[in-house]
Amino acid sequence: MDASSEELPEHVSENRRYWDQMAGDWVDRGVRCWEASEPWWGEFEIPESQVGMLPPDMSGVDAIELGCGTAYVSGWMARRGARVVGIDGSEAQLATARRLAGEHGADLTLLHGNAEAVPYLDGSFDFAISEYGAAIWCDPYVWIPEAHRLLRPGGRLVFLGTHPLVTVCSPLDGSMPVREQLIQDYFTIHRSDWRDIADDPGGIEFNLPISGWLRLFRDTGFVVEDYLELQAPTTGAEVHDYVTADWAHRFPAEQVWKLRRSGGDDVAQGGAHEVDEVVGVEPTAGVRVDPAGI
Numbered sequence: 001m002d003a004s005s006e007e008l009p010e011h012v013s014e015n016r017r018y019w020d021q022m023a024g025d026w027v028d029r030g031v032r033c034w035e036a037s038e039p040w041w042g043e044f045e046i047p048e049s050q051v052g053m054l055p056p057d058m059s060g061v062d063a064i065e066l067g068c069g070t071a072y073v074s075g076w077m078a079r080r081g082a083r084v085v086g087i088d089g090s091e092a093q094l095a096t097a098r099r100l101a102g103e104h105g106a107d108l109t110l111l112h113g114n115a116e117a118v119p120y121l122d123g124s125f126d127f128a129i130s131e132y133g134a135a136i137w138c139d140p141y142v143w144i145p146e147a148h149r150l151l152r153p154g155g156r157l158v159f160l161g162t163h164p165l166v167t168v169c170s171p172l173d174g175s176m177p178v179r180e181q182l183i184q185d186y187f188t189i190h191r192s193d194w195r196d197i198a199d200d201p202g203g204i205e206f207n208l209p210i211s212g213w214l215r216l217f218r219d220t221g222f223v224v225e226d227y228l229e230l231q232a233p234t235t236g237a238e239v240h241d242y243v244t245a246d247w248a249h250r251f252p253a254e255q256v257w258k259l260r261r262s263g264g265d266d267v268a269q270g271g272a273h274e275v276d277e278v279v280g281v282e283p284t285a286g287v288r289v290d291p292a293g294i
């Protein structure tokens with residue numbers, strides 16, 4: 001089915017519209033990240049040596065980036081030897097990704113689609129990753145089970161997004177940066193609809209309380225291997241997208257989850273696997289873990 005003609009959930013079509021409109025603002029960052037010799041992560045560009053998102057050797061690993069944007073993370077994985085698929089909802093973002101992948105000679109499969117319903121067979125990948133992609137723009141009760149479906153037993157899911165404390169400290173009018181004040185309820189964090197705010201309207205984001213993430217992982221069949229709360233290495237009043245370095249030095253603005261799909265050996269460090277064909281496959285996607293049942 002054509003990715004543009006499918007019936008999409010409200011948040012997926014809104015985020016597609018929002019990112020098509022914003023893509024031009026993210027080209028420079030994409031260029032810089034593609035040029036980086038070593039990966040760095042998040043708003044404060046913390047080096048891979050401190051965050052450990054990627055296996056050092058990804059030879060023979062089938063990897064997917066969920067919400068790849070300009071696809072520099074996909075590029076980093078390809079450089080480490082992985083066969084990489086990047087999926088993104090925004091054609092405009094993918095246009096930048098395709099151009100930069102071409103300029104850097106990276107052989108990536110870049111797909112226009114929805115990271116909550118990926119057109120690949122069950123167990124097609126050893127490694128799945130998201131940095132501010134599905135991690136914050138997709139409904140966790142849909143995309144976490146979908147990532148689980150895509151992974152082989154023992155496969156890994158690693159993602160980085162905003163810490164729930166950021167949601168709690170975000171003003172309701174969407175103004176930035178986040179405040180040093182508890183504003184929104186913590187226990188009901190799930191869907192933040194930013195379409196009607198005064199400041200930079202648009203987009204629907206997701207997060208969960210930490211206990212909500214843990215229950216979701218357990219019920220989906222993921223084991224938590226590590227959890228990081230990233231700290232800005234410097235202080236300062238300048239705003240990094242939504243937060244100042246002062247804030248992010250005192251409080252965690254970003255979280256990293258490192259998960260392993262239960263069962264099987266550790267396949268994400270390498271090992272050859274047959275790649276399933278993508279064409280004409282109807283995935284068993286759209287599985288939802290019911291939060292009320294947790």
Ligand SMILES: C[S@@+](CC[C@H](N)C(=O)[O-])C[C@H]1O[C@@H](n2cnc3c(N)ncnc32)[C@H](O)[C@@H]1O
Nearest residue numbers: 019067068069070088089090114115132133137
């Ligand atoms: C901030 S970018 C993150 C990607 C990458 N790290 C980057 O900075 O270029 C967020 C991306 O998530 C994508 N996205 C949002 N919702 C999506 C969905 N349901 N399926 C696939 N991609 C999605 C957006 O189109 C956007 O390119």
